[in-house]
Amino acid sequence: MPRDKVILAYSGGLDTSVMVPWIGEKYNLDVVTFTVDLGQGEDIEKIRQKALKTGAAHASAMDAKNLFVDLFVFPALMAGAVYEGKYPLATALGRPLIAKLMVDAAKEHGAKAVAHGCTGKGNDQVRFDVTFQTLAPHLKIIAPVREWKMTRDEEIKFAQKHGIPVEATKESPYSVDLNLFGRSCEAGVLEDPWDEPPEEAYAWTVDPIKAPNTPEYVEIEFERGIPVALNDEKIDGVPLIQRLNELGGKHGVGRIDHVENRLVGIKSRELYEAPAAVILHAAHYELETLVLSKQAQRFKTIVAQEYADLIYNGLWFNAFHEDLFAFVASSQRFVSGQVRVKLYKGKATVVGRRSEHSLYSKKLATYETGDQFDHDAARGFIRLWGLSQQTQAQQQLLKDGRGFNLPGLLRHEKKADQSEGDRQ
Secondary structure (H helix, E strand, O other), X not given: OOOOEEEEEOOOOHHHHHHHHHHHHHHOOEEEEEEEEOOOOOOHHHHXXXXXXXXXXXEEEEEOHHHHXXXXXXXXXXXXXXXXXXXXXXXXXXXXXXXXXXXXXXXXXXXXXXXXXXXXXXXXXXXXXXXXXHHOOOOEEEOHHHHHOOOHHHHXXXXXXXXXXXXXXXXXXXXXXEEOOEEEEEOHHHHOOOOOOOHHHOOOOOOHHHOOOOOEEEEEEEEOOEEEEEOOEEOOHHHHHHHHHHHXXXXXXXXXXXXXXXXXXXXXXXXXXXXXHHHHHHHHHHHHHHHXXXXXXXXXXXXXXXXXXXXXXXXXXXXXXXXXXXXXXXXXXXXXXXXXXXXXXXXXXXXXXXXXXXXXXXXHHOOOOOXXXXXXXXXXXXXXXXXXXXXXXXXXXXXXXXXXXXXXXHHHHHHHHHHHHHHO
């Protein structure tokens, strides 16, 4: 009698390789591995072949880099979504896409379950599980690492017992995850937030001290909030990000040391490298300062925080997300133009921005010849602007000899009274 199937998110590493026979034995399921290329820089066909040698009933591999950039990375960029002001959400953006593709694979193969290699301590388990529950609540969710409690040595013995090839590589002291938009590194000495990250923890960026002594400039063109060209050359999203990762990494741009608040309730020290993300977010924000109204720009900061939290917390497939993105898309109607960024010694500094939709007027802003600002109108504006404060002060705060109870001012008044008393 044929067994039911499970779709396993498969990376080719020790954990997921051991899961193939382990799930088969414990749950009596045929394992269909599913590998997604989001720009990790690995040979997904080689990984697919390894899955078959490991005992998978079927192995699938998919290049989803374009889907990832166009439907996940760029919408988050348009929203300005950066978690807690530091993390560009690379891994968090990739998980709902992988989970969605796994649900599609489950339908294709008639699978009854899905499985992943997340631990019970991280955020990724939430992102996977919530997406599965949302898109296919009938699927059983299996998370072996939350169940088996095996040490690395025990996993290696299990692999050897089942004839699973284990590469003789030195175990890294760090836990690393990466895709096209960023690399994360945690554990080891990084668990002490007082210790400076060792250089060995970085892989994409050079030490800013050792970066070139000459700055490099890159010009990015946006259309409706989406980057479409580098240095006047039209370029698709995936190669654009790859190129910015190279340029930024060469100049030490994109290093992020972050003590962040995980969804599961703990603080975690995370080390990120995201050269392209840092450059693009800086450029996009500065273009918005040129074309968005004051009200839209201020309100969008609130939307950006909500958007970042939603992504980080695994709620991509959410009606609230649709509501937020409706505003984001509308806000980007005029976010088109060029931004010039200076890359130098670990920093990406916007040094120029221009747009045909710019709300900046040199004729109004200048203090030189050609000034068109109506200075006479300013006097009346100021009187009206301060009228409510003036009225309240006269009727309440300063009435009957009362004064302002403000830091500094109160102390100053008391000292003045004491000085006057001393003189008397």
